[in-house]
Amino acid sequence: MKTPGGMLLTGIELDRASPMPLYRQLYLQVRKQILSGRLAGGTRLPSTRTLCKELGLSRITLLNAFDQLTAEGFLVSRTGAGTYVGDEWEGRAANTGIERQPPRLSSLSQAVHSLRSEHFSGVSYSAWDPDCPTSFLPSHPAYDAFPMAAWKRLMNRHLRKPGKEQLGYGELKGLRRLREAIVDYVLDARGIECTPEQVVITSGAQQAFNLLGMLLLNPGDAVWMEDPGHIAARIAFQALGCRLVPLRIDEQGLDVQQGLRECPEARLAFSTPSRQHPLGTTMSYARRQELIDWAGRSQGWIVEDDCDSEFRYVGRTLPALYALDGGQRVIYVGTFSKVLYPSLRLGYVILPEALVEPFCAIRAVMDRSPSTLHQATTADFMQDGHFLGHIRRMRSLYQARQARLFEALQRELGGFLCVAPAEAGLHMIGWLPEGCDDDALARDLAGQRVYTYALRDYCMHHYLPPGLLLGFAATPEELAGLRAEEFARALRALGWKL
Known part of the structure; x- marks a missing residue:
């Protein structure tokens, strides 16, 4: 016109x-x-x-x-x-x-996109009503009990006179002082003998799983996975095109014999032996030795995620798989996300000597080490004696919080949820009535501002009864009764009879 x-x-x-x-x-x-x-x-x-x-x-x-x-x-x-x-x-x-046509993505990107989980989308805390933050999410520590004053004082040491160590790119393996502190800690706490050269600092455990998958696995390789098991590791290996072999968990932990029957040629086994995630089972000594023997015979690898090993409330923790492995087939992954706080984004890998150089080569291509300032502060926190004291305090605090919440849940929901105290970790499992859809229930509860995860999310084969993961670490003792009442009120609003 x-x-x-x-x-x-x-x-x-x-x-x-x-x-x-x-x-x-x-x-x-x-x-x-x-x-x-x-x-x-x-x-x-x-x-x-x-x-x-x-x-x-x-x-x-x-x-x-x-x-x-x-x-x-x-x-x-x-x-x-x-x-x-x-x-x-x-x-x-x-x-x-x-x-508009969808973008053309790589095979890896398409795999990751199709496997994405609500667990990795993050929690929008702004959506929580400040007066009613009813969260039973697992893996959330006691943010209210973190020793922030000591942490700020240690961080200010480095902020007052920042040098190249804090402002530069940092060492590829991570700050040496932190790696030395980790070596001392894992020897004392987990019986692991290693050198600082075998330790590499990562941005949490998730990055460690991704890098280890790239280091050790090709598309099509078989991986033994605990079922139910760790979602982050499962998705990391699956996105690389690996074939996952789900192995059941019994009272002794990972069923190694099932793995030998179904896929003895697996390239890698992923395990959480100290506290199986999410069921909480501790792998027996005999089962640990079976797993190590398989890796030695088949030249396979074991990735040991020492999930929640710091927080055991009953008995003593068995030595880490890495400490029992004489053949150098175990790779140990640890994290500070739960013992300190998740947004710190610091984890670490302890590697057999033969894997150190190739792991660092992949690390150099994919990423640099995390914030040197946070690494330096964490090193000071450990070397000045705060770390072990914090673990002891949190262990006592979490045991008390779990006991109080357990009592409240039994009182308010005993006819609906079957809950047993956890021997370690930051969550209990609440078993639901047979036939209940735990995934749908978890979504419906979120609509009532009650946040939890369904056990189904962690399963590849659905052979277990339905259940919910109930985190207790972030719930103060004095609020346990109120939170249980809010949980019960939400269930009634959804039409459940308690």
Whole structure:
């Protein structure tokens, strides 16, 4: 359509209350209309006098916007004829109503996208009502009991006089002082003898699983996985194209004999022997030795995620698989996410000597080490004696919190949930009535502002009764009764009879 007086530009809307200058608003909106095809190449714009009147702008404001658009090639001024959209935009039609095609992704990206889980989308804490944060999410420590004063004091040591150690790229394996502190700790707590050269700092356990998968596995390789088991590790290996072999958990832990029957040629076994995640079983000594013997015979690898080993409330923890392994087939993964706090994003891998160099080569391509400032603060926290004291305090605190919440749940929900105290870790399992859909129930409870995870999420084969993971570490003792009441109230609102 010919427009001798120029287009009306009715789509231009200027916000005079905005801190953005008016000329900038006009520039952005005209530019957007040209890029979207709404203003095609060769289109004549109204005269500056007309536009000033219609938009209520000064001439200098208008000229500033048009000068910028002309300099960038969006507009062209023709002497005696007016201002036009540049000819190079000719034929650029608006894409309104045109169905957009999905982006072309790599096979790895498509695999990760299809396997994504709500567990990795993060929790929107802003959606929680501050007066009613009823969270039974597992793996959340007691944020209210973290020794923030000591932590801030240690961090300020490095902030007052930051040097290259804090501000530079850092060592590929991670800060040596932190690796030395980890060596001392795992020898004392887990019976592991290693050197700082065998320790590599990672951004939490999840990064460790991804890097180890890239290091050791090819598409199609078989991996023994606990079932139910660790979601993060499962998705990491599955996204690499590996074939997962789900092995059941019995009273002694991972069923190694099932693995030998179904897939003796597996390349790797993933295990949480100290406290099986999520069921809480401790792998027996005999079963540990079976697993190590398999790895030695088959030249396979064992990834030991020492999940929640710091927080055991009954008996003593057996030595780590790594400590029992004389053949150097076990890789140990630890994290500070639960013993300190998750957003710290610090974990570590203890590698057999033969794997150190190839692991670091992959690490160099994929990432640098985490924040040196946080590594230095964590090293000080450990070397100054705060770390072990914190673990002891949290162990006592979590045991008391679990006992109080258990009593409250028994009182309020004893006829609906069958709950047993956990011997270790940060969550109990509440077994549901047969036939209940735990996944649907967890979603419905979230709608009532009660947050938990379904056991089904952790399973590849659904042979267990339905259940919910009930975190207790973040619930203060004095609030346990109230939280149990809110849980019961939410279930009644959903139509359940308690």
